[in-house]
Amino acid sequence: MLRSTIKASLRRVNGRSFSSGSAPHRKVAVLGAAGGIGQPLSLLMKLNPLVSQLSLYDIAGTPGVAADVSHINTRSEVTGYVGEDQLGKALEGCDVVIIPAGVPRKPGMTRDDLFNINAGIVKGLCTAIAKYCPHALVNMISNPVNSTVPIASEVFKKAGTYDEKRLFGVTTLDVVRAKTFYAGKANANVAEVNVPVVGGHAGITILPLFSQATPTANLPHDVLTALTKRTQDGGTEVVEAKAGKGSATLSMAYAGALFADACLKGLNGVPDVVECSFVQSSITELPFFASKVRLGKNGVEEVLGLGALSDYEKQGLEALLPELKSSIEKGIKFANQS
Numbered sequence: 059m060l061r062s063t064i065k066a067s068l069r070r071v072n073g074r075s076f077s078s079g080s081a082p083h084r085k086v087a088v089l090g091a092a093g094g095i096g097q098p099l100s101l102l103m104k105l106n107p108l109v110s111q112l113s114l115y116d117i118a119g120t121p122g123v124a125a126d127v128s129h130i131n132t133r134s135e136v137t138g139y140v141g142e143d144q145l146g147k148a149l150e151g152c153d154v155v156i157i158p159a160g161v162p163r164k165p166g167m168t169r170d171d172l173f174n175i176n177a178g179i180v181k182g183l184c185t186a187i188a189k190y191c192p193h194a195l196v197n198m199i200s201n202p203v204n205s206t207v208p209i210a211s212e213v214f215k216k217a218g219t220y221d222e223k224r225l226f227g228v229t230t231l232d233v234v235r236a237k238t239f240y241a242g243k244a245n246a247n248v249a250e251v252n253v254p255v256v257g258g259h260a261g262i263t264i265l266p267l268f269s270q271a272t273p274t275a276n277l278p279h280d281v282l283t284a285l286t287k288r289t290q291d292g293g294t295e296v297v298e299a300k301a302g303k304g305s306a307t308l309s310m311a312y313a314g315a316l317f318a319d320a321c322l323k324g325l326n327g328v329p330d331v332v333e334c335s336f337v338q339s340s341i342t343e344l345p346f347f348a349s350k351v352r353l354g355k356n357g358v359e360e361v362l363g364l365g366a367l368s369d370y371e372k373q374g375l376e377a378l379l380p381e382l383k384s385s386i387e388k389g390i391k392f393a394n395q396s
């Protein structure tokens with residue numbers, strides 16, 4: 059009933075004022091759509107003209123979010139799905155699946171403290187993705203990303219659907235933060251700033267490469283170390299400011315929407331779409347690593363190298379490898395034991 063009402067009102071809206079142009083049909087699902095990230099992310103995906111069908115799934119609360127978002131007069135048809143019984147329908151035919159499902163940190167916690175709850179959630183959702191939309195590009199937001207991406211890869215391998223080009227850990231928020239903080243210190247127009255961020259997505263595994271930042275600013279070493287530390291601690295800064303009410307949601311929704319948009323552009327054949335992401339990689343000895351990635355019609359087209367690093371960044375790279383290795387191994391072990 060709700061679904062048909064939403065569809066009918068969208069047909070009216072679309073028929074009157076919105077043309078989808080020649081963009082191909084693209085179905086995008088948000089899993090965890092009623093959450094702190096999920097709601098604003100659903101809004102931002104509804105604003106994206108590359109999306110034709112928007113599927114909002116959660117274990118509770120999605121009918122309300124879907125009804126609300128669906129009244130916006132943009133291209134996509136919105137459907138809300140609630141509970142495991144409806145997960146298959148939510149996923150069928152998806153081109154991109156974005157996963158912000160799971161618990162967030164409270165002050166004093168590390169991202170790894172979320173593992174015990176979120177690992178099981180991600181495993182269950184990825185099992186369903188393997189069954190209902192094995193070719194979708196998966197954008198993993200749920201923490202700890204350094205472990206949830208390896209969990210997803212193992213689930214897909216077991217199901218026989220793993221394609222390393224289609225699995226992404228979303229590290230875009232680290233890039234968004236690095237750009238914002240750098241622009242402030244470099245007195246640069248933030249819209250023109252670029253900063254690659256490599257490694258992983260937790261503490262010292264987040265390695266911003268300010269030596270490659272543009273426009274160049276020749277910032278002194280103490281400023282660069284402070285910028286690095288602030289980027290690495292950006293998530294904790296928000297967790298502490300929210301004082302028990304969760305972690306970054308609005309900036310994460312923005313970052314998640316940027317990354318999903320890049321995936322859609324790549325799928326649609328737009329050339330030279332490059333974003334940083336935590337993907338299967340051979341640029342270090344670790345099986346997964348975040349770096350610049352070229353996106354294309356099949357997902358990852360090319361994992362780009364690290365480029366020239368400063369001595370400080372080389373030290374940062376050496377320091378992060380053991381922690382990142384152990385988080386990756388923890389995810390792989392969990393997926394294969396449980």
Ligand SMILES: NC(=O)c1ccc[n+]([C@@H]2O[C@H](COP(=O)([O-])OP(=O)(O)OC[C@H]3O[C@@H](n4cnc5c(N)ncnc54)[C@H](O)[C@@H]3O)[C@@H](O)[C@H]2O)c1
Nearest residue numbers: 090092093094095116117159160161162199200201231310
């Ligand atoms: N990658 C990043 O940069 C980044 C940034 C911010 C937050 N996060 C992570 O994103 C996750 C979500 O954060 P949040 O603030 O939105 O949390 P939240 O608690 O506000 O929302 C999470 C949502 O997930 C839903 N959920 C739980 N189990 C589910 C399941 N099995 N299937 C579908 N939905 C399920 C909940 O019902 C809830 O609506 C956390 O793990 C957080 O650490 C990652």
Ligand SMILES: O=C(O)C[C@H](O)C(=O)O
Nearest residue numbers: 163201292293294305306
């Ligand atoms: O810090 C967190 O727990 C959430 C997220 O990973 C972030 O970087 O904001």
